Amino acid sequence: MRELVYYVATSVDGYIADPTGAFDAFPVEGDHMAVVLDEYADALPGHVLRALGIDPPGTRFDTVVMGWNTLAPALAAGIDSPYPHLRQIVASRQDRDVAPAVTLTHDPVATVRALKKETGRSIWLCGGGELAASLLPEIDRLVIKRNPLVFGAGIPLFGRAPYAPRPFTPVSARAFRSDVVIEEYVAARAGGNAGGDPRQSSPSPAPTLTACASR
Numbered sequence: 001m002r003e004l005v006y007y008v009a010t011s012v013d014g015y016i017a018d019p020t021g022a023f024d025a026f027p028v029e030g031d032h033m034a035v036v037l038d039e040y041a042d043a044l045p046g047h048v049l050r051a052l053g054i055d056p057p058g059t060r061f062d063t064v065v066m067g068w069n070t071l072a073p074a075l076a077a078g079i080d081s082p083y084p085h086l087r088q089i090v091a092s093r094q095d096r097d098v099a100p101a102v103t104l105t106h107d108p109v110a111t112v113r114a115l116k117k118e119t120g121r122s123i124w125l126c127g128g129g130e131l132a133a134s135l136l137p138e139i140d141r142l143v144i145k146r147n148p149l150v151f152g153a154g155i156p157l158f159g160r161a162p163y164a165p166r167p168f169t170p171v172s173a174r175a176f177r178s179d180v181v182i183e184e185y186v187a188a189r190a191g192g193n194a195g196g197d198p199r200q201s202s203p204s205p206a207p208t209l210t211a212c213a214s215r
């Protein structure tokens with residue numbers, strides 16, 4: 001079954017953006033960018049891919065799901081289809097006008113469940129925090145780019161989700177010279193997986209904690 005992957009950048013204290021919604025404090029230079037520009041190039045916006053002369057690899061994601069507040073800055077910049085190489089789905093509780101290439105959903109949980117039944121590559125949960133809170137039970141994998149900054153305040157990774165501990169199994173943590181750490185976890189679901197997900201039918205992978213370079 002296709003996975004829903006929350007691939008997102010955070011501060012050390014778990015904020016995905018500052019209180020105004022900006023995240024330009026996160027470093028965009030350094031050796032961790034090889035992961036961003038290579039492994040996760042499918043998650044780069046179309047205008048960034050064009051500027052860098054990169055073709056989307058089409059290996060990681062074929063669909064992106066985002067909340068309205070995550071699309072809104074692109075709209076304000078005149079970009080109504082930020083990820084034209086992906087199937088784009090935006091969640092809103094309102095009737096909003098969107099570009100033909102973007103699908104609006106009022107029920108992102110049902111939409112994601114339906115998408116998971118289709119064949120294809122993984123579904124990227126772009127964010128933001130409020131949508132991630134709604135989709136938390138559907139998240140199969142977390143890929144967190146943890147930046148070496150404490151924000152103190154901002155938009156949390158899971159918005160205002162209520163306290164409800166949910167186990168995730170660490171798969172890897174890659175530390176970079178830039179001091180960014182990319183952590184990956186898979187959802188640890190009780191009772192295995194009737195749908196045949198290989199992650200659930202085999203023993204949990206042992207965590208591999210890899211410091212790719214020492215300072």
Ligand SMILES: NC(=O)c1ccc[n+]([C@@H]2O[C@H](COP(=O)([O-])OP(=O)(O)OC[C@H]3O[C@@H](n4cnc5c(N)ncnc54)[C@H](OP(=O)(O)O)[C@@H]3O)[C@@H](O)[C@H]2O)c1
Nearest residue numbers: 009016021067068069070091092093127128129130131134
């Ligand atoms: N650091 C990163 O990697 C990263 C990634 C993504 C986003 N961000 C940042 O995160 C911020 C946005 O996060 P956010 O938490 O404020 O907002 P968000 O989750 O992007 O969007 C919230 C909006 O999405 C819609 N929505 C959310 N849950 C829904 C549900 N269950 N059903 C239907 N519609 C739903 C609603 O839209 P309506 O109001 O239209 O009803 C809601 O107001 C932005 O500043 C963005 O730049 C950062």
